[in-house]
Amino acid sequence: MNEKKEIRDNNAAEYDYKKHDKKDHCKKHDTDHDKKHDKKCEKDHDKKEKKKHGSKLVEFAYQTFDPITPLSLPLNFPLSTQPQVVATATLKNVEKGNVVWLNGLYHVNNNSPEFADLITRIYRGNISPANLIYQSIVEIDAEGNDDATESVTQFVDVIKADGKDVTYFLTAQKGQFSEDLNVFAYGPITFTAAEIKQED
Structure with missing residues (x-):
């Protein structure tokens, strides 16, 4: 009984770890996406400024x-x-x-x-x-x-x-x-x- 419970607990811990890791991965993905988006916005803004002040x-x-x-x-x-x-x-x-x-x-x-x-x-x-x-x-x-x-x-x-x-x-x-x-x-x-x- 204890052995089975321990196995379930280990599996639960492993599951939680994967879930946590996935969540961190999503956050990192969102952060990278935001950075790329910001850089693109800056480039577009610079192009507009150059065109505007040409x-x-x-x-x-x-x-x-x-x-x-x-x-x-x-x-x-x-x-x-x-x-x-x-x-x-x-x-x-x-x-x-x-x-x-x-x-x-x-x-x-x-x-x-x-x-x-x-x-x-x-x-x-x-x-x-x-x-x-x-x-x-x-x-x-x-x-x-x-x-x-x-x-x-x-x-x-x-x-x-x-x-x-x-x-x-x-x-x-x-x-x-x-x-x-x-x-x-x-x-x-x-x-x-x-x-x-x-x-x-």
Whole structure:
């Protein structure tokens, strides 16, 4: 009698253990499932946030010249101490709050025995001091050194009011102390204007 009872008790204990083990397994399964679900939710949320705070190109304008440079550098674009238009880009419609990403590239050659100052500018609307939005000044080495180089420009213009046919001018000129020096601009020349809408 005792022996049979003991066997039943052992079986009961074994049964309870299995039941307990199964219950723990279910809890672990639920926990793992919750973690996977949370990670998926986080990824979906991140994707939505990225999409929500993204941006898109709404208009693009550009101008290019002389994409292939001849072996003998051209000297047909001498620079003066006044702004000379290298390239232009016109956007048909710009909206307040958008930004315009401007990129300019041209090359320059200094055929003088001393270094020259090169001034690169971007104007919006027309060429006047009030419409100057970007300016850089670099030194070009004297002839025989690094006298042939490129000028690279990047700028972001924030649109403060709606406008139509907004033209950007990329200009080049010598510095005031380089007036008597022989400095030339040449291609490849590229100027781009990309209007970008930032989505809330």
